[in-house]
Amino acid sequence: MLIVITYDVSTKDSASRKRLRKVSKLCQDYGIRVQNSVFECFVDSTQLKQLEFKLINLINDETDILRIYRIGDKHKNKVKHIGAKETFDLEDSLFI
Amino acid sequence: MLIVITYDVSTKDSASRKRLRKVSKLCQDYGIRVQNSVFECFVDSTQLKQLEFKLINLINDETDILRIYRIGDKHKNKVKHIGAKETFDLEDSLFI
Numbered sequence: 216m217l218i219v220i221t222y223d224v225s226t227k228d229s230a231s232r233k234r235l236r237k238v239s240k241l242c243q244d245y246g247i248r249v250q251n252s253v254f255e256c257f258v259d260s261t262q263l264k265q266l267e268f269k270l271i272n273l274i275n276d277e278t279d280i281l282r283i284y285r286i287g288d289k290h291k292n293k294v295k296h297i298g299a300k301e302t303f304d305l306e307d308s309l310f311i
Numbered sequence: 312m313l314i315v316i317t318y319d320v321s322t323k324d325s326a327s328r329k330r331l332r333k334v335s336k337l338c339q340d341y342g343i344r345v346q347n348s349v350f351e352c353f354v355d356s357t358q359l360k361q362l363e364f365k366l367i368n369l370i371n372d373e374t375d376i377l378r379i380y381r382i383g384d385k386h387k388n389k390v391k392h393i394g395a396k397e398t399f400d401l402e403d404s405l406f407i
Contacts (some may be wrong), residue, residue, distance in 0.1 A: 250319045278395055284315055284347060286389075297366060300376055
């Protein structure tokens with residue numbers, strides 16, 4: 216299924232910036248960055264649980280915000296891109 | 312239906328920053344900001360077309376990126392919040 220991860224991670228100090236890099240790296244392990252802090256990932260339910268568990272243990276739940284949207288398997292007409300830079304076809308680029 | 316709008320609008324000059332404010336204001340007219348450049352909106356298909364039309368005419372399609380995700384009507388188990396600040400119930404707060 217396609218999921219979308221969006222996050223706002225604090226950048227007020229070096230520990231926060233380190234956390235931000237880790238969240239970004241973790242999301243990249245599962246999918247593709249489509250915007251600054253927006254990732255699209257193709258995962259099965261086991262991978263989703265795994266990813267959620269890792270993210271929950273990574274972020275600071277007092278300062279960081281993360282939202283995961285389950286778009287589902289039938290995603291082609293559920294995602295609309297407007298504007299610059301759609302140079303990739305998500306499914307072609309994902310090798311999980 | 313619930314939709315999620317994510318955007319990266321260039322901020323390199325005053326015209327871009329003005330555009331960013333307009334995109335943000337337009338999204339606020341239809342829904343709620345849940346993160347820096349992420350909005351959740353409850354719209355019907357007519358409102359969705361209207362919003363897309365306005366956004367397409369607002370952004371600079373060489374520098375700005377916008378993605379609209381259609382989550383659908385049954386959204387309760389499709390959105391997971393992790394971390395700080397979920398002080399609102401989206402449907403309670405929306406008066407469109």
